[in-house]
Each structure stands twice: as C-alpha cells, then as structure tokens.
Amino acid sequence: MTTRPLVAVSKAAAGDRVAVLSPAFAAPSVSEAVHEQAMRRLQEATGLVPVEYPTTRLRGASAQARAADINAAFADPSVRAVLATVGGDDQVTVIRHIDAGLVGANPKPFLGYSDNTNLHNFLWGLGVPSYYGGSTQVHLGAGPHMDEVHRVSLQAALLDGGVLELTDPGESEDVGVEWTDPRALVEFGVREPTEPWAWAGPSAVAEGRTWGGCLEVIEQIALAGRMPATDDLVGAVLLLETSEEVPTTEQVRRWVRALGERGVLGSVTGVLAARPPVSQLGSPAPAAEERARMRADQRDVIIEQVSRYNPDAVVCVGVPFGHTRPQWIVPHGGTIRLDGRTRTVVADYS
Numbered sequence: 001m002t003t004r005p006l007v008a009v010s011k012a013a014a015g016d017r018v019a020v021l022s023p024a025f026a027a028p029s030v031s032e033a034v035h036e037q038a039m040r041r042l043q044e045a046t047g048l049v050p051v052e053y054p055t056t057r058l059r060g061a062s063a064q065a066r067a068a069d070i071n072a073a074f075a076d077p078s079v080r081a082v083l084a085t086v087g088g089d090d091q092v093t094v095i096r097h098i099d100a101g102l103v104g105a106n107p108k109p110f111l112g113y114s115d116n117t118n119l120h121n122f123l124w125g126l127g128v129p130s131y132y133g134g135s136t137q138v139h140l141g142a143g144p145h146m147d148e149v150h151r152v153s154l155q156a157a158l159l160d161g162g163v164l165e166l167t168d169p170g171e172s173e174d175v176g177v178e179w180t181d182p183r184a185l186v187e188f189g190v191r192e193p194t195e196p197w198a199w200a201g202p203s204a205v206a207e208g209r210t211w212g213g214c215l216e217v218i219e220q221i222a223l224a225g226r227m228p229a230t231d232d233l234v235g236a237v238l239l240l241e242t243s244e245e246v247p248t249t250e251q252v253r254r255w256v257r258a259l260g261e262r263g264v265l266g267s268v269t270g271v272l273a274a275r276p277p278v279s280q281l282g283s284p285a286p287a288a289e290e291r292a293r294m295r296a297d298q299r300d301v302i303i304e305q306v307s308r309y310n311p312d313a314v315v316c317v318g319v320p321f322g323h324t325r326p327q328w329i330v331p332h333g334g335t336i337r338l339d340g341r342t343r344t345v346v347a348d349y350s
Contacts, residue, residue, distance in 0.1 A: 006127050006128075006129055006209065007107050007127050009107050009109055009129055012080035016049065016080040017050075017076075018050055018082070020050045020053075020056055020084075020136060021055070021082060021083070021084060022055055022066065022085045022086070023066050023069075023084055024066075024087050024090065024114075024116060025059075025085075025087065026055060027085040027136075028057040028137065030059075030179045030180065031137075031180055032057065033185060034141040034185065035085065035136070036141075037141045038141025041141065041146055042140055045155065046154065046155060046159055047159075048080075048158065053069035054068075054069060056069070063094045066094050067095075068097075070098055074106045079108065081108050081109045081110070082108060082110045082111070083110075083134055084113075084119075085135065085137045086138060087112070087114025087116055088115040092224055094119075095226065098122060100122075103128065104127070107127075107129075109131060109157060110123055110128070110130040111130070111133065111134030111157060111158075111329060112133075113132050113133045113134070113135060113213070113241075113321075113327075114135075114213075114243055115217055117132075117213030117217035124211055125226075128333070132213060132239060133321055137179070138176065138327075142176045142179065142184050143177075143187065143325075144186050147326035147327070148169070149166075149169050149326045149327070150325075150326055150327050150328070150329065152164065153349070156349035157329050162350060163348050164346070165344055166319055166321075166346070168197065168320065169194070169320060170193065172192060172325065172326065173190060173191045173325050174189070174285070174323075176281075194318070194320070195292070196318070197343070198299050199314075199315065199317075199340055199343050201306070201311065201312065201313050202311075202314060203340045204314055204341065205339050206270030207335060207337040207338070208268070208269050208336070209235075209236050209237070209333060209335055210238075210239050211233060211236050211333070212238045212332075213240075214242065215241070215242050215247070215256070216247065219258075222258075227262070230263040230264060231267070235267075235269050237269060237336045238264065238265070238272070239272055239330065240302065241321065243323050244277045244280055245280070246277060246280055246294075249301050253304075256305040257305050257308075260305055260306075260308065266310050269314070270313055270316075271302070271314075271316070272338060273319070274319055274322035274323070276294075278290075278295055302315070316345055319345060330347050335348040
C-alpha cells in the first residue's frame with residue numbers, strides 16, 4: 001500500500017445527509033429500538049439527516065453487499081459523511097470489494113471503531129481522513145443520553161472541526177445493558193472511576209498523523225498483506241486499543257512486539273493507547289481489584305514493548321477511546337499531539 005498525502009475534506013452543515021452503514025455486523029438487527037433512538041439523537045445533536053442503505057439493518061449480508069453500500073455512500077454527492085453502526089469480526093472480507101478509485105475520488109469522513117479498523121486503514125492508504133470511534137448503536141442509541149465527550153467530538157468530527165484537548169470524563173463502563181433489554185434505552189452499564197493516564201518516554205512533544213486501531217484487527221490486516229509501508233509511518237502517532245474479547249496480557253505483548261519487529265514502533269513519534277475493557281457482556285465481571293490489575297498489566301506491557309523498540313517515543317496509556325464508554329472519537333489520519341511535558345493530549349478535527 002502506498003499512502004497518499006491527506007486530502008482536505010469539508011465539514012457537513014445542518015440539513016446535510018449522512019450515511020449510516022453496517023460494514024461489519026448489522027447491530028440494528030438486534031434492536032431496532034436502540035438503532036432508532038440513535039438516529040433521533042444523531043439528528044438532534046448535529047442537525048444532520050441519517051440515511052440508511054440496504055444492509056444497514058440486514059444481519060448476515062454478504063461482503064459484496066456491504067461493500068456495495070460503502071461504494072454507494074461515497075459515490076453519492078449529497079452524502080457528506082459515513083457512520084458505522086458498530087464493529088464486528090469479518091470486515092477484512094469486505095475490503096477487496098470496495099472501489100478504491102471511486103472512494104478516493106469522492107473523499108468524505110468515516111466514523112467507526114473496532115472491526116472498522118479495516119476500513120480506516122483502507123482510507124488511510126487513499127489519503128482520506130477518518131475518525132476512530134462513533135458507533136451509533138453503542139454510543140448514541142444506548143443509555144439515557146449521549147456522553148458529553150462523545151457529543152463534543154462527534155460534532156467536531158462532522159461539523160465544527162477545530163482543536164480539542166482530550167480529557168478524562170472520570171468514569172467508564174466496559175459493557176452496557178443488553179440491547180434486547182428495554183432498560184438499554186434508559187440505563188448505562190455499570191460505571192466505575194477511571195485511573196490517571198500513564199505517561200512514558202521523554203518529557204517532549206510528539207505530534208503526527210495518526211494510524212492504528214484495534215490490535216486484534218491490525219493482526220488481520222497484517223496477515224492479509226494490507227499494512228502501510230513502514231516508511232509511511234515515520235513521524236506518525238500510533239493508536240492502539242483492544243476489544244471486548246479481552247485478550248490476555250501475553251497476547252497484547254506479542255502483538256505490540258510484532259509491531260516492533262516490523263519497524264512500526266521504531267518509526268512512530270508517539271503512541272496513544274486506550275483504556276481497555278476487562279469484562280465481557282454476558283459474563284460475571286471480575287472483582288474491582290482484578291479489573292484494575294488487568295488494566296495495569298496491559299498498560300505495563302505496552303510501555304515495556306514501546307520502550308524496548310523506541311525509547312524516544314512519547315507514550316500515553318488509558319485515554320477513553322475505542323472499546324469504552326464514555327468515548328472520545330479521535331482523528332485517524334489527522335493530527336494528534338502528545339505533550340509529555342504538560343501531559344496533555346490534543347486532537348485536530350479540522
């Protein structure tokens with residue numbers, strides 16, 4: 001993959017149309033009530049008009065059909081952005097069916113996380129900016145209201161642009177209420193206080209164009225031969241997070257170590273790692289002390305491996321993006337600044 005320079009994409013305005021797609025799993029097929037609440041909240045928060053496509057609510061749609069919806073959304077000049085309903089586990093099969101020439105000629109922001117790392121990587125190679133986060137089913141439709149940090153970053157990504165300092169909302173949940181439970185419309189999951197973000201590396205500033213996403217998906221991207229050239233990652237800020245499948249510390253060590261051996265860690269100027277989920281929907285949550293230990297173990301192993309391959313990289317671990325709620329939507333392909341002196345993280349949404 002040869003990465004093109006990042007193209008400028010104009011923001012949407014109230015009244016514009018945005019596509020809501022299911023490029024991985026069709027979450028609305030589980031609960032249309034949560035999905036429809038998400039669509040109402042999206043319109044209320046942004047003034048944008050959500051537009052659905054044939055596979056948005058269709059569980060089990062083929063890779064070709066989902067890619068056709070992606071192609072159609074990017075080809076439609078009246079559609080100003082594309083949002084994913086949720087992640088999944090097979091988007092790696094969709095990428096080959098997307099028309100790169102069409103998408104590259106009609107760039108527009110894409111919002112999604114988790115399995116959507118595949119599509120973010122595809123867009124990154126075309127020079128099309130995107131935003132990591134923004135599941136409509138998880139962060140808009142579920143619960144009593146939209147979290148403030150999510151609302152602010154959603155509006156910045158779609159409408160306002162600008163530069164925002166990422167802050168800690170002070171609370172976090174790993175999983176919400178089952179979407180089929182009526183309480184999912186009015187209740188959050190169990191929330192607990194957050195821990196301070198961990199910083200490592202020099203007391204310096206690292207600023208660069210971001211690339212990365214969910215480690216489980218980056219592994220698939222690498223095996224499919226779709227990783228960016230290491231030279232294209234020189235000076236980048238690497239985004240890393242893990243999913244609700246709760247990989248072990250040793251799995252995380254191996255993934256990050258492999259990025260080191262590939263030369264990715266040595267190329268980047270900074271690493272931003274997310275607060276990881278450590279409990280799973282449908283299973284008893286570990287005790288509070290065990291949850292804290294699991295998060296600390298992942299933090300330590302990421303810092304250990306980055307320091308091993310690039311002691312000059314500025315590292316920040318624990319930021320609420322990826323598989324957590326409240327969630328910051330962060331630029332993918334855009335710029336993030338990690339200031340190891342002031343211990344601040346600033347994202348550019350322009």
